[in-house]
Amino acid sequence: MHKLARIRSIIIKDLKESLKNKTILIVVILPLAASLLFSLIDNSQLDKTFNIGIIEGETGNLAEFISGTAGNLQIFKYSDINQGKKAMENGLIDGLIVKKGNGKNMFLLYLDRQNPVNSLVLKDTLQNLIRVYLKIEPAFNLQVVLVENSRVEFSFLPVWITVTMTMIGVLVISGNLAEEKDNRTLDALLVSPASMVEVLIGKGIFGIIFTVLTVLIMGLLKGVLEIGPSGVLSLLLIVITGSLGFTALGLLIGVITESQSSARSIGTVIYFPFLFPVLIKDLSAFTRQLAQLFPTYYLQQGLERVLIYQGGFKDIWFNLVILLIFSMIILGFALIKIKKAMNT
Amino acid sequence: MSTVKPIIIKDLTKKYGDFTAIRELSFAVEAGEVFGFLGPNGAGKTTTIRILTGLSRPTSGICKIFGQTIRDKIYQHIGVVFEENNLYQRLSGKENLDFFARMYRVKEERVDLLLERYGLAEAASRPVKNYSKGMKRRLLICRALLHEPDLLILDEPTSGLDPRSAEVIREAIKDFKRAGKTVFLTTHYLEEADELCDRVAFISRGKIAAIDKPGVLKRKYGQPFLEIRIESPVEKEEMKLKGILSAEDRIYRDSNTLTIRLSLDTQDAGRKLDKIRENFNVLDIHSQEASLKEVFKQLTGD
Numbered sequence: 001m002h003k004l005a006r007i008r009s010i011i012i013k014d015l016k017e018s019l020k021n022k023t024i025l026i027v028v029i030l031p032l033a034a035s036l037l038f039s040l041i042d043n044s045q046l047d048k049t050f051n052i053g054i055i056e057g058e059t060g061n062l063a064e065f066i067s068g069t070a071g072n073l074q075i076f077k078y079s080d081i082n083q084g085k086k087a088m089e090n091g092l093i094d095g096l097i098v099k100k101g102n103g104k105n106m107f108l109l110y111l112d113r114q115n116p117v118n119s120l121v122l123k124d125t126l127q128n129l130i131r132v133y134l135k136i137e138p139a140f141n142l143q144v145v146l147v148e149n150s151r152v153e154f155s156f157l158p159v160w161i162t163v164t165m166t167m168i169g170v171l172v173i174s175g176n177l178a179e180e181k182d183n184r185t186l187d188a189l190l191v192s193p194a195s196m197v198e199v200l201i202g203k204g205i206f207g208i209i210f211t212v213l214t215v216l217i218m219g220l221l222k223g224v225l226e227i228g229p230s231g232v233l234s235l236l237l238i239v240i241t242g243s244l245g246f247t248a249l250g251l252l253i254g255v256i257t258e259s260q261s262s263a264r265s266i267g268t269v270i271y272f273p274f275l276f277p278v279l280i281k282d283l284s285a286f287t288r289q290l291a292q293l294f295p296t297y298y299l300q301q302g303l304e305r306v307l308i309y310q311g312g313f314k315d316i317w318f319n320l321v322i323l324l325i326f327s328m329i330i331l332g333f334a335l336i337k338i339k340k341a342m343n344t
Numbered sequence: 345m346s347t348v349k350p351i352i353i354k355d356l357t358k359k360y361g362d363f364t365a366i367r368e369l370s371f372a373v374e375a376g377e378v379f380g381f382l383g384p385n386g387a388g389k390t391t392t393i394r395i396l397t398g399l400s401r402p403t404s405g406i407c408k409i410f411g412q413t414i415r416d417k418i419y420q421h422i423g424v425v426f427e428e429n430n431l432y433q434r435l436s437g438k439e440n441l442d443f444f445a446r447m448y449r450v451k452e453e454r455v456d457l458l459l460e461r462y463g464l465a466e467a468a469s470r471p472v473k474n475y476s477k478g479m480k481r482r483l484l485i486c487r488a489l490l491h492e493p494d495l496l497i498l499d500e501p502t503s504g505l506d507p508r509s510a511e512v513i514r515e516a517i518k519d520f521k522r523a524g525k526t527v528f529l530t531t532h533y534l535e536e537a538d539e540l541c542d543r544v545a546f547i548s549r550g551k552i553a554a555i556d557k558p559g560v561l562k563r564k565y566g567q568p569f570l571e572i573r574i575e576s577p578v579e580k581e582e583m584k585l586k587g588i589l590s591a592e593d594r595i596y597r598d599s600n601t602l603t604i605r606l607s608l609d610t611q612d613a614g615r616k617l618d619k620i621r622e623n624f625n626v627l628d629i630h631s632q633e634a635s636l637k638e639v640f641k642q643l644t645g646d
Contacts, residue, residue, distance in 0.1 A: 002449065009446040013432070013439075020434040020471070184430035188487070191397045191424045192447040 006194050010202025011209065014176060018210060023264075027171050028214050035161040035218055049074050050122055053084040053096040062097065065133045070125065088112060095122050097130075105134050158224050159303045165214050166239050166299060167274065169207040169247035171267040177203060177254025178263030196338060200251055207247030208240055215239050227310050234312055238302040241320050245295055245327035252334040255341055295326040348411040350375055350495045350526040351396065356405035358391050365391040366550040368405070378517060378527040380541035380558075382534065382636075384644050388550040389530045390427065393499050396528070397424050409495065420448070423488030427499040429480040433473040437464050437483050440472060441490065448491035458486040462512065478509025485516050496520055497528045502536060514540060534636040544636070546643045553643040558636055565642045566634020567592070570606040570617065574624040577602065581624070588619045601627060 018024045049072045054063045056077045063075045076093055078084040084096045088110060100106040107130055111119040180186040189199055215235075219225040225232055250267065257263040274296045281291035291297040302319035305311035351373035358365045366388040373379040383389050394400035395407050398418070409418045431440050441455040459465045462482040472480065481501065488496060498517070502510040517527055517540055531537050537544055538558050545555040554561055576597070577585060585604075589595070593616075594605040606616060608631075620626065 005449075006447055009443060013435070013443045016439065017432060017434050183433070184426055184428045185432055187397075187399055187426060188424070188430050188444075189447075190399060191419055191422065192444060193419050194447055 002193070003198055006198050007202045007205065010189075010194065010199060011206045014203060014206040015209070018172065018176070018206075023175065024172055027168060028165075031161055031164050031168075032214075032218055032221065035158065035222060048072070048118075050095065050118070051076055051093040052122075052126070053078050053087055053093040055079070055081055055084055055096075055098050062130070062133055066126075066129055069129060069132070073125070073129075085110070094118060095126060097126065105136070158218070158222055159300060159307050161218060162215055162224075162235075162239065162303050162307070163278075163296060163300050164271070164275070165218060166211055166242040167246045167271060167296070168214060169211050169243050170250045170253065170270055171264070172210055173203055173207040173247050173250030174253035174257070174263040174267040175260060176206075177251060178257055178260040181254070182260045200334075200338065204244075204247050204251060207250060208243045211243035211247070212236065212239055224307060227307065230312055231306060231310055234306045234316055235303070237313065237320060238299065238306060238316055238323070241323040241327065242295070242299040242302075245323055245330050248327055248330040248334050252330060252337060255334060255337045295323055298322040298326075348375075349373065349408075350410055351379075351528060352406070352408040352411075353392075353396075354406040356392070356395065356407055357403045358388075358395060358400065359403045364550055366395075366547075369547075369550070369552055371545055371552060371555055373526060373528055374543075375526055376521070376524050377542040378521050378529060378540050380537040380544035381528060381530045381547065382537055382544055382640065383530075383547035383553075387547045387644070389547060390499065392547070393424075393497060393528075393530065396497060397422065420491060421493055422495045422497060423491070423493035425481075425484045425488045425496070425498045425501050427503065429477070429484065431472045431480060431483060431487075434471055436469045436471055437475065437479075438468040440483065441486055444487050444490055450490050454490060455486075458489060462486050462516075476509075478505050478512075481505055481509060481513060485513060489516075489520075493525075495526045495528065499530050500532060501529070502531065502533060510536075534640055538636045546640065548644040554639070561639045562634045562636065565639040566636075567607050567609045567638065568634055569608055569632050570604075570613070571630045571632055572604040572606055572617070572620060573627040573629075574602050574604065574620065575627065576600055577624060584623060585620070588616055588623075590616075605632075 051074050052066065053076045054066075056063075056079055063077060066073050067075050076087065078087065078096075081096075081098055084093070084098070087093050088096050091112075094112050096110040098108040098110065100108045109123070109126055109130075111122055113119055177186075180189070186199070190196060216225070219232075219235070224235075227235065249270070253263055253266050253270070257266060274294055277287065277291040277294050278296045278300050281288045281297065298319040302316040302323075305315045305319075309315070349372050351371075353372070354370050356369040357367055369388070369392065381389055381392065391400065395402050396409065407413070410421055412418050432443070435443070438455065438459065441459065442452065444450075445452065445455050456465070459468050462485060464479060464482055464486065467475065467479060472483065475483065485501070488498075496517070501513050501517075505513065514536065517529070520527055527540075529537070529541065541558060543555065543557055544561065546553040546561075554565065556564070582602075585595070585602075589604065589606070590610065590612075592607040592610065596603040596605070604620065606613060606620075617629075
């Protein structure tokens with residue numbers, strides 16, 4: 001009973017301290033700010049208006065037809081092809097329509113390749129518009145309906161931001177433990193009735209609570225929590241299981257490093273080997289296999305299933321098991337190191 | 345608790361690889377005494393304190409606090425002030441004490457009482473990082489006294505403090521002793537050890553060089569001397585004075601006077617004193633006891 005009270009006191013003390021620690025606040029606020037910033041950029045992408053150049057005179061009423069038919073295509077008229085190409089080189093237009101030769105229905109469409117997605121969309125759209133203009137059958141009417149699943153709030157961005165936030169324990173806990181060692185406050189704690197195990201349990205729970213709170217704040221700010229109660233529950237399950245492993249990793253770093261600065265450096269650097277293979281997983285079959293060796297893969301997959309496809313426990317149980325195994329392995333390592341440190 | 349010796353150390357050795365920090369250390373601290381543990385830097389004082397407080401394990405030997413080995417639950421009975429100001433700098437003084445009060449299951453009234461007693465009540469809500477060194481030290485004393493321990497272990501408690509703050513700490517030690525409790529103290533200030541300690545141990549290169557009451561050690565290892573103040577002699581007379589004195593005697597020059605420190609450890613001290621009286625205008629003579637500083641030099645060579 002007393003042990004639980006002491007662990008609770010350590011958690012409260014660490015939470016209080018972290019709120020007054022500028023480094024930790026920056027670690028939390030930066031991904032939050034990035035998340036909000038990226039969503040703004042992403043939203044503007046959805047409403048993008050494309051600029052299309054047309055050579056005057058050659059193309060008849062095509063410019064007026066496009067303007068009147070497609071609201072997100074803005075037409076710019078040029079007197080000759082060279083002027084149009086120059087505008088494209090300067091990034092003023094995304095595409096250029098040119099009449100080819102003397103043929104009545106021959107058109108050339110120049111597209112800026114810089115953004116492959118945009119060029120693909122423009123190719124299809126303009127091709128269809130020109131077909132309709134020329135009354136070439138079969139003209140078809142394609143109506144795009146944005147379903148709720150594709151809302152930017154549930155897109156890949158929050159998934160990745162949640163992945164990095166779930167990993168925050170590595171940075172926060174390694175720095176926190178190393179700071180206690182550096183400032184010798186750990187000595188003061190260990191000559192009190194609190195044992196090293198109690199201190200580490202307290203710090204571990206603090207790390208998980210801190211991560212969950214950060215994810216929930218991000219979720220509230222970005223509307224991610226609109227996935228419903230069972231979705232939120234699944235999100236919490238995967239975040240808690242993931243953060244358990246990364247908090248244990250933070251404890252391990254905190255135990256093995258000599259100083260606060262080395263703990264923070266290792267804590268920062270360790271992000272990359274965990275994140276990078278998962279970031280490039282779709283490049284090839286090999287990169288996918290490589291990514292599957294990292295717990296971050298299962299964390300990202302689980303979050304994707306919950307946040308994008310609004311899956312439940314049955315969709316993420318395998319990811320939870322893998323993350324739990326990872327957590328147990330890291331916790332085991334941490335305990336061995338801690339035991340060794342306590343025996344010296 | 346009171347019938348058991350607060351500290352018993354027997355054949356205690358601590359090695360770090362090939363380096364032996366302390367070697368077969370043996371001593372006991374009696375209940376109710378202030379015990380000074382003195383020695384130069386690197387002598388093994390901090391290593392001994394780390395073993396005493398359970399922060400480090402000895403390579404061999406026994407270390408008991410109130411009859412219990414260190415790994416047992418002895419922490420309710422000891423209060424420790426470390427050499428470093430190891431406080432949570434971002435938290436306030438009160439938050440620091442409240443946290444440890446919860447660890448020891450001490451009521452909040454005790455926190456307020458200590459803050460008041462050590463003049464920290466007004467600054468209690470300020471972050472510790474804004475405290476002066478003296479205030480931090482006083483807060484450390486409050487933390488060590490929170491749970492009313494029977495043994496106080498203090499590692500350089502007055503190091504780097506202004507005289508006023510150092511006096512507050514010394515008074516706290518005296519109060520603690522007056523309450524019949526025990527203090528284990530390391531300090532670089534030998535005058536302080538002389539003033540506070542019932543017994544002192546000198547540690548040098550990981551071994552106990554001497555252990556006894558300060559007075560006994562001063563008589564045993566120090567050299568008593570006479571301090572003779574004379575009018576400044578002219579150059580010729582000064583040569584004569586040097587002829588009277590021997591190598592262990594010292595001369596200190598002032599503006600118009602010369603002070604001779606005449607060692608009483610030699611057999612011809614009386615003859616030398618007579619000669620000085622005959623040849624010079626003696627202003628005053630004082631007999632002086634050796635200081636712990638001299639004992640320290642004698643025993644540690646520092």
